[in-house]
Amino acid sequence: MIDLTDLPGQPRPESGPPRAERRRRRRRRTAVVVLVGLVILGGGTAAAWGTLGPVVAGFVESNDYEGSGSGSVDVTIPDGASGRAIGTTLAEAGVIKTQRAFVDAAQANPASSGVQPGTYRLRSEMSAAAALDLLLDPASRVTTRLTVPEGLRATQVFGLITDSTGIEQAQIDAALADPAALGLPASANGNVEGYLFPATYDVNPDETAVQLLSAMVARSKQAIAELGITPEQEHDVVVMASIAEKEARTPEDMAKVTRVLLNRLAADRPLQLDSTVSYAVNGTTVTTTAAERDIDSPYNTYRYPGLPAGPISNPGEAALKAALEPTPGPWLYFVTVNLQTGETKFATTDSEHLAYVEEFRAYLRANPEQ
Structure with missing residues (x-):
């Protein structure tokens, strides 16, 4: 016999459950597919985030905790972290339930862009909105x-x-x-x-x-x-910048101080800087004593020629730039004549310099607390 059920276009004889039962099963499968489709379409990107909870008795489990949580959890938010990255960090620390909950809370709160990097003291199992509020509260920041x-x-x-x-x-x-x-x-x-x-x-x-x-x-x-400082320049530039940082207040004066240093070095004259001697003796004043200026130290620029052995302070960008780009000029001396304003005067001749030194001494006499 030929089995007609194997031929294309031929009807298959009835087998298995009755036809009515098969129709009921198809309707149930269709309903499930439609329900899942509606959940996915209604959830939008939520499905992609993997935050849809199990369906229990027709309800979707919440992706968020309720309330302000309990205990204490320190969480570090790195610089440049996105909302998703912050949500992941909080979820992994047990602060919030899901990353998606934090993203939703952040999208609903315009202030969320103000979250700063640092370490925050939060709580376990708190709502994403409550966690965001703490991240925006400076008092929560333990950094x-x-x-x-x-x-x-x-x-x-x-x-x-x-x-x-x-x-x-x-x-x-x-x-x-x-x-x-x-x-x-x-x-x-x-x-x-x-x-x-x-x-x-x-x-x-x-x-x-x-x-x-x-x-x-x-x-x-x-x-x-x-600043484009080369490795060959770096040591001398940093040393001169550290001196300029201690000797002057403004970028303009720093660049002139650097020129004085270079001019004295070129003339084979000792730098004779109180700032380097003060560093050598761990002093705290701008002036030094004769005994201090006579100490045997590689930082004593009265006793040893050239730059000191190393930097005497930690210079900022303005001082580094001043050391790299000194102002052209003939000066061989400088004196800060007013410690309150930082006014510094530059001289080329010995007599001009001595006049400025006397001006500084007069200032000290008038301001002994300095």
Whole structure:
């Protein structure tokens, strides 16, 4: 016999469940497909985010917690993180339930663009909207903002660090013992002085001394590179910038101070700078004594010719630029005649210089507290 059911176009005989039962099954399958289609279409990108919960008795499980949560969780938001990245970080830390919940909360809150990088103290299992509110609240931010002014010595920078952060001096000393780990350039000769760039740094609670000092060194190297300072120039430029930073207040005066240094070096004259002697004796005043100016130190520019052994402060960008591009001029001397205003006068002759020195002495007599 020929099996007609195997021929194309031939009707297949009835088999299996009755036809009515098969129709009921097809209707149920169609209903399920339509329901899933509606959920996907209605959810839009939610399906792509994988946040659709299981369907239980016709309901979709919520992708968000309710309330303000409990406990304490410290979460670090990196610089440049997107809303999705922040949502992922919060979800992985157990702060919120899903990434999608945070994205939705951020889209509903115009202030969400104001979230800053740093470490925040949040809570476990809180709603995404509540988590976003804490991220926008400065009181929740446990990151320390450390500002390093221009012209500080390394020891002064270390003092700021230990006073403002959880990093202790012993940790700093351990970091300094391995200068290679800090990324110092070869011209630094393993010394961080001059390479702790003046700027504002965000210090997280778990940040180490190596990480913080490395960030300062990296910022210094960035400024040096952006100014086009070559490796061959770097040592002398940083040293002169560190002097200019201590001796002058304005970029204009810094560039003239650098010219004085170069003119004296070219004339084979000692620099005779109180600032370098003060560094050698760890002094705190702008003037020095005769005994201090006679000490045997590679930083004593009264006793030894040429530039000091290394930088005497940590210069900022303006001082670095002034050292790289000194103002043309014949000056051989400079004197800051007013410590309050920073007024500095430049001279070419000995007699002119002595007149400015006397002006400075008169200022000191009138202002003994200086």
